[in-house]
Amino acid sequence: MPLLEVRNLNSFYGKAHVLRDVSISVNEGEAVAVLGPNGAGKTTLLNSIFGFVRVEGEIIFEGKDITTLKPHERAKLGIAMSPEGRRLFPEMSVEDNLLIAGSPEKLDFLYSLFPNLREKRKEKAKNLSGGEQQMVAIARALMLEPKLLLLDEPSMGLAPIVVESIAERIEKIKELGISIVLVEQNIQMAFDVADRFYILASGQIVREGSIEEMEEIEQEYFG
Numbered sequence: 001m002p003l004l005e006v007r008n009l010n011s012f013y014g015k016a017h018v019l020r021d022v023s024i025s026v027n028e029g030e031a032v033a034v035l036g037p038n039g040a041g042k043t044t045l046l047n048s049i050f051g052f053v054r055v056e057g058e059i060i061f062e063g064k065d066i067t068t069l070k071p072h073e074r075a076k077l078g079i080a081m082s083p084e085g086r087r088l089f090p091e092m093s094v095e096d097n098l099l100i101a102g103s104p105e106k107l108d109f110l111y112s113l114f115p116n117l118r119e120k121r122k123e124k125a126k127n128l129s130g131g132e133q134q135m136v137a138i139a140r141a142l143m144l145e146p147k148l149l150l151l152d153e154p155s156m157g158l159a160p161i162v163v164e165s166i167a168e169r170i171e172k173i174k175e176l177g178i179s180i181v182l183v184e185q186n187i188q189m190a191f192d193v194a195d196r197f198y199i200l201a202s203g204q205i206v207r208e209g210s211i212e213e214m215e216e217i218e219q220e221y222f223g
Contacts, residue, residue: 001063003028003179004049004148009057011041011048018044019203021057024181026148031170031180033194033211035187040200042183043084046150049181050074050081061148078147082154084183086137090126094136097125102143110139113172131162135169148179155186167192190214 002025011019019041026032034042047053051071059067066074088097094117098107111118114135120128125136134154141149151170155163163186170193174180184190190197190211197214199207 002026002060003030003062004181005058005060006045006049007058007060009045009048009055009059011044012054012056013044017203018053019048019055022200022203022205024198024205024208026179026181028147028179029174029177030196031174031182031194033182033184033190033197034200035184035190035197035214036200038185041203042200043152044203045200046081046083046152046181046183050079050150075144075146078145079150080141080144080146080148081150082137082141082152084152084156086133088125088133088136088140091124093122093124094128095121097136098140098143101140102145106143106145110142113142113169114139129162130158131165134158134166138166138169138173142173142178146178148181149173151180151182153183153185155184155189163189164192187214 004026006022006024009019009022010017022045034045036042044053048055049059051069051074055067058065061077061079098110116132117135117139120132125133138154154166167189170180182190182194194211196210197208198205
C-alpha cells in the first residue's frame with residue numbers, strides 16, 4: 001500500500017479550476033519529483049496535499065482518507081512542508097526559526113544533517129545566504145519528524161554548486177526512510193534525488209515514469 005495516494009484530485013482557488021483529475025502515489029522511503037513549467041499547478045498540488053486548498057477527489061495517507069483534514073491535523077499524522085520562498089522569520093535566529101516547529105532535543109540531529117546551521121545557529125535568518133535559508137526551511141519541516149516531506153522548488157534562485165549541496169541533504173533525508181514529494185523545475189536535481197517522476201501541464205498529469213525514463217523525454221518537455 002502506498003504511503004500517499006492522491007486520487008482524481010481537482011483543486012480550486014476561488015472559481016479557478018487549477019488541477020484536473022490528478023492522481024499520484026508515493027511509496028514509503030521513495031522520492032517522487034513533480035515537474036512542469038510555471039503555472040502548471042505544481043505548487044497547488046503540494047498545497048492540496050497539505051490542506052491549504054479546496055479540493056474534490058481523495059487524498060489517502062497511510063490508508064486513511066485525509067481529504068477534509070486541516071493542515072495542522074495532517075502535520076500531526078506525519079506530513080510536513082517546506083514551502084516555496086522559504087518563509088522564514090527574518091529577524092529571528094536560525095535556532096529560533098527551528099524551535100517554532102519542534103522541541104530543543106531535535107536540534108542536535110538536525111545540526112548533524114546540516115552542519116553549517118550549527119555554526120550559524122545564533123545568526124538572524126535574514127543574514128544567511130539563499131542556500132543556508134533553504135536548509136533552515138527544510139530543517140524546520142524536519143523538526144516535525146515527518147513520514148512525508150513536501151518540498152517546493154528547493155533549488156529556486158540558488159547557484160549550481162549550492163543546488164548540489166541541497167540535493168545531497170535531500171538524499172540523506174531519503175536514506176532516513178522519509179518519503180519525499182519534490183516539486184522542481186531543475187531537472188538535474190530531480191535526476192539526483194528522485195526515484196520516479198510526474199509531469200504536470202495545464203493542471204493535468206501528462207506523463208509519469210521512472211527517473212531513467214525521464215532522460216529519454218527531457219528534450220520533449222523541457223527543451
